[in-house]
Amino acid sequence: MTEMRLVVVGAAGRMGRMLIRTIHDMPGATLCGAIEREGSIALGQDAGLLAGTGKANVVITDDPLPVFAKADGVLDFTSPDATVAFAGLAAQARIVHVVGTTGLEDEHLAALDAAARHAVIVRSGNMSLGVNLLAALVRRVARTLDEDFDIEIVEMHHRMKVDAPSGTALMLGEAAAQGRGVSLKDHSERGRDGITGARKPGAIGFASLRGGTVVGEHSAIFAGPSERIVLSHAAEDRGIFARGAVKAALWGKGRKPGLYSMADVLGLDD
Ligand SMILES: NC(=O)C1=CN([C@@H]2O[C@H](COP(=O)(O)OP(=O)(O)OC[C@H]3O[C@@H](n4cnc5c(N)ncnc54)[C@H](OP(=O)(O)O)[C@@H]3O)[C@@H](O)[C@H]2O)C=CC1
Numbered sequence: 001m002t003e004m005r006l007v008v009v010g011a012a013g014r015m016g017r018m019l020i021r022t023i024h025d026m027p028g029a030t031l032c033g034a035i036e037r038e039g040s041i042a043l044g045q046d047a048g049l050l051a052g053t054g055k056a057n058v059v060i061t062d063d064p065l066p067v068f069a070k071a072d073g074v075l076d077f078t079s080p081d082a083t084v085a086f087a088g089l090a091a092q093a094r095i096v097h098v099v100g101t102t103g104l105e106d107e108h109l110a111a112l113d114a115a116a117r118h119a120v121i122v123r124s125g126n127m128s129l130g131v132n133l134l135a136a137l138v139r140r141v142a143r144t145l146d147e148d149f150d151i152e153i154v155e156m157h158h159r160m161k162v163d164a165p166s167g168t169a170l171m172l173g174e175a176a177a178q179g180r181g182v183s184l185k186d187h188s189e190r191g192r193d194g195i196t197g198a199r200k201p202g203a204i205g206f207a208s209l210r211g212g213t214v215v216g217e218h219s220a221i222f223a224g225p226s227e228r229i230v231l232s233h234a235a236e237d238r239g240i241f242a243r244g245a246v247k248a249a250l251w252g253k254g255r256k257p258g259l260y261s262m263a264d265v266l267g268l269d270d
């Protein structure tokens, strides 16, 4: 069987380099392109040498269109505006677009919905098996417990992370809201500071910590009268996200256009 040809955008980033190493190590996929933004010092370098896998004969460029035209899929862990631009190009080229970028606002999500009419998009705030299982567990527990149990989502990430709450925290909050049969938008409590008043019944709270080199830690806390359930996940290596992303690309090849999630890829929807 021919290998799936993948492009990594944001190739010099933390996830970009990890994706290049993962494609190198995983069967079924091959690196055919690497993109960085205009002006990046990585332009012109060999992607494999940059990521530490040895020469890949793939030169990092800032011109995605000709690269996408020769690819089957693109792995995108960049920034919200860049992801929207890449979605347009991926749809034009009819290739699978795996989106790991977080911090997407409603306008970015609407643009991805539009692009998914023409191409397969797999998007998840967390591509790891463990976190997607955790989300299913959170949904399940939230379905059982009533508003006597306050739900709080706590996350910690490295000092370089630019968005909060994390994409994963929002995903877990969404799972909790689904379990409760409510909309997250109407129940979320973020950024508490000062005299906030007592907690609203039924609120889903978020707290974000930043520091050091923490890859990603998430807990969903169900705090009830005299007892507390805590469901947690700790990411120890970015390889878990990268392996999930390559798996998503392989899964998406040949599927009909649409917006899919990691739960679809992993068969976790209940
Ligand atoms: N869903 C998941 O499982 C995971 C999601 N993430 C998310 O992935 C994203 C990236 O994370 P991380 O790798 O740590 O961040 P980095 O900042 O290390 O990497 C992002 C890379 O994308 C580049 N980039 C930005 N805009 C463009 C553009 N227009 N064209 C080409 N390249 C561009 C950046 O370049 P420059 O530095 O010049 O801006 C940078 O090299 C974040 O949103 C993060 O939350 C991270 C881990 C797992």
Ligand SMILES: O=C(O)C1=N[C@H](C(=O)O)C[C@H](O)C1
Residues within 6 Å of the ligand: 102, 125, 126, 157, 161, 165, 166, 167, 168, 169, 215, 216, 217, 235
């Ligand atoms: O920026 C990161 O590093 C991560 N981002 C994702 C998120 O926002 O949840 C996934 C993971 O936690 C690492």
